[in-house]
Amino acid sequence: MDLSILAVAAEAFPLAKTGGLGDAVSGLCRSLHHPGRSCVTLMLPAYRDALARAGSLRECARFPDLAGGPATLLAGVAPSLGLPVLLLRNDALYDRDGVYGDAGGNEYPDNALRFAALAQAAARVARGSGGAPRPDIVHAHDWHAALIPVYLKQMRTHDVRTMLTLHNIAFQGIFSLSLARALGIQPEFCGGGAGRAEPLNFLEAGIRHADLISVVSRNYAREILTPAFGCGLESVLAVRAADTIAIANGIDMSIWDPQADEYLQGLNFGIDRMENKAACKRLLQESFGLAPDPRAAVLALGSRITGQKMADVAAQALPVALDGHPELQVCILGRGEKRLESALQALAQRYPGRCAVQIGFRESQAHLLHAGADILLHGSRFEPFGLTPLYAMRYGTIPIGSRVGGMADTIRDAGSAESLEPMREATGVLFEGDSAAEMAAAIARALALWRRPAIWRAMQRNAMRTDFGWARAAPQYLRAYRALCPAHLPGAPVPAPADRVREGKRPWRPGLREHADTAWTTP
Ligand code: ADP
Numbered sequence: 001m002d003l004s005i006l007a008v009a010a011e012a013f014p015l016a017k018t019g020g021l022g023d024a025v026s027g028l029c030r031s032l033h034h035p036g037r038s039c040v041t042l043m044l045p046a047y048r049d050a051l052a053r054a055g056s057l058r059e060c061a062r063f064p065d066l067a068g069g070p071a072t073l074l075a076g077v078a079p080s081l082g083l084p085v086l087l088l089r090n091d092a093l094y095d096r097d098g099v100y101g102d103a104g105g106n107e108y109p110d111n112a113l114r115f116a117a118l119a120q121a122a123a124r125v126a127r128g129s130g131g132a133p134r135p136d137i138v139h140a141h142d143w144h145a146a147l148i149p150v151y152l153k154q155m156r157t158h159d160v161r162t163m164l165t166l167h168n169i170a171f172q173g174i175f176s177l178s179l180a181r182a183l184g185i186q187p188e189f190c191g192g193g194a195g196r197a198e199p200l201n202f203l204e205a206g207i208r209h210a211d212l213i214s215v216v217s218r219n220y221a222r223e224i225l226t227p228a229f230g231c232g233l234e235s236v237l238a239v240r241a242a243d244t245i246a247i248a249n250g251i252d253m254s255i256w257d258p259q260a261d262e263y264l265q266g267l268n269f270g271i272d273r274m275e276n277k278a279a280c281k282r283l284l285q286e287s288f289g290l291a292p293d294p295r296a297a298v299l300a301l302g303s304r305i306t307g308q309k310m311a312d313v314a315a316q317a318l319p320v321a322l323d324g325h326p327e328l329q330v331c332i333l334g335r336g337e338k339r340l341e342s343a344l345q346a347l348a349q350r351y352p353g354r355c356a357v358q359i360g361f362r363e364s365q366a367h368l369l370h371a372g373a374d375i376l377l378h379g380s381r382f383e384p385f386g387l388t389p390l391y392a393m394r395y396g397t398i399p400i401g402s403r404v405g406g407m408a409d410t411i412r413d414a415g416s417a418e419s420l421e422p423m424r425e426a427t428g429v430l431f432e433g434d435s436a437a438e439m440a441a442a443i444a445r446a447l448a449l450w451r452r453p454a455i456w457r458a459m460q461r462n463a464m465r466t467d468f469g470w471a472r473a474a475p476q477y478l479r480a481y482r483a484l485c486p487a488h489l490p491g492a493p494v495p496a497p498a499d500r501v502r503e504g505k506r507p508w509r510p511g512l513r514e515h516a517d518t519a520w521t522t523p
């Protein structure tokens with residue numbers, strides 16, 4: 001019998017995406033969906049764009065009494081994903097341009113209702129009242145879906161197991177406790193304990209009540225147990241440490257592939273035919289209005305323009321780098337905090353032809369950025385996984401990253417300037433700290449490597465060859481799901497999950513944590 005998984009999230013590319021969550025959710029779901037073995041249904045809010053991109057849908061259920069008002073559930077198979085999808089439709093909540101907020105950067109004031117309704121509806125599907133088949137597992141991603149385990153427990157539905165994946169615990173979904181009643185959350189499930197005057201924290205509730213928690217890199221899983229990275233959740237996470245596993249993300253190797261990338265206007269290239277990388281660089285320079293100099297070292301910064309991504313540090317470090325290295329050009333693509341966007345835009349004014357900034361979210365430009373640049377700058381104060389440096393590597397663009405979170409696991413640092421061996425094995429440059437001086441020094445180190453073509457070429461080859469595909473992560477998720485649902489363990493005695501819970505037994509098997517690993521392979 002197929003293992004059936006209902007994946008619930010706020011984003012899944014290409015239906016909805018504001019960052020790596022969207023890529024990770026759709027990449028994971030696609031890699032797990034193999035009818036005959038495991039089937040994934042993906043559930044999202046019916047945002048305006050998601051409805052337009054999901055293909056033909058039919059109504060499969062009505063929910064007259066969800067948080068935020070009546071909603072309908074639409075079912076179909078999204079052609080772009082090749083996956084069954086469920087979209088929760090309530091136009092008053094979701095028929096908007098943005099996923100979380102408006103174009104001015106303001107969060108929607110009713111996000112508590114918007115995502116509580118998603119979780120309530122998912123719990124009803126899991127219970128069997130959603131007009132869609134009941135899943136064995138509900139896999140909730142981040143705070144937007146984190147209330148699902150709470151609603152299932154409130155409904156006393158224990159035979160569907162829950163897994164919560166933490167993509168970024170800096171975003172928790174914190175709202176006033178006074179909303180609990182409107183969201184249908186019973187007092188004992190609010191915050192740390194009944195009656196405590198703490199805010200309602202969706203993510204914390206999910207961490208407390210999910211059967212299993214997974215974290216998107218091993219290093220981040222360790223970091224979040226410390227006050228420096230735990231965002232106030234470190235004690236709750238410590239309580240659940242025995243039920244927490246780390247499974248490193250993958251990347252969609254078919255979407256981020258320099259040999260087949262549709263956004264490169266035919267200028268595709270590969271590890272043994274790199275000529276078109278130079279052509280992509282020219283295209284990138286043109287599209288950003290940089291001087292079309294083939295000898296320039298083009299450094300790209302493509303990310304959310306936020307404190308997490310050290311945009312403030314970059315605004316100070318980049319002038320130092322541009323002044324110190326005449327061959328350096330910088331192109332920046334992103335959007336985020338207005339104050340930081342302005343600080344970066346001021347750089348473009350100060351270095352015309354050498355520094356250019358595009359504010360906005362454009363998938364095609366992100367691909368061109370990775371294809372055309374020599375170096376990617378990806379400073380982060382914390383980085384749960386960090387897909388962007390891996391995309392850059394696929395295109396032979398060498399990342400400079402902070403030694404935090406997933407980047408510490410995935411980027412192999414070139415080491416000190418004296419020793420050649422680590423350089424030949426490296427895939428990038430890692431730096432510590434968040435000062436402008438530390439970032440500028442890392443840029444200088446990358447440029448010193450770039451000036452040594454043999455070393456640079458070796459690094460590019462290492463980076464382009466590393467297999468970061470989802471094929472590594474998918475079996476680890478499957479093992480975790482099966483351990484949660486003993487009926488799906490091959491050869492296992494088959495107590496129904498509900499019986500195990502009634503008996504007070506652990507619903508999964510010891511040894512689960514051993515499945516997590518992050519050994520990247522470079523053939
Ligand atoms: P995070 O999820 O923290 O933003 P990741 O590096 O894991 O970081 O993923 C970011 C994703 O968002 C990548 O797919 C990246 O290409 C994309 N992205 C970020 N900013 C932009 C932008 N301005 N335009 C297009 N894509 C962007």
Ligand code: GLC
Binds near residue numbers: 019024167216383386
């Ligand atoms: C989050 C994290 C990022 C991670 C992505 C996908 O947005 O900030 O580091 O790569 O989720 O898991």
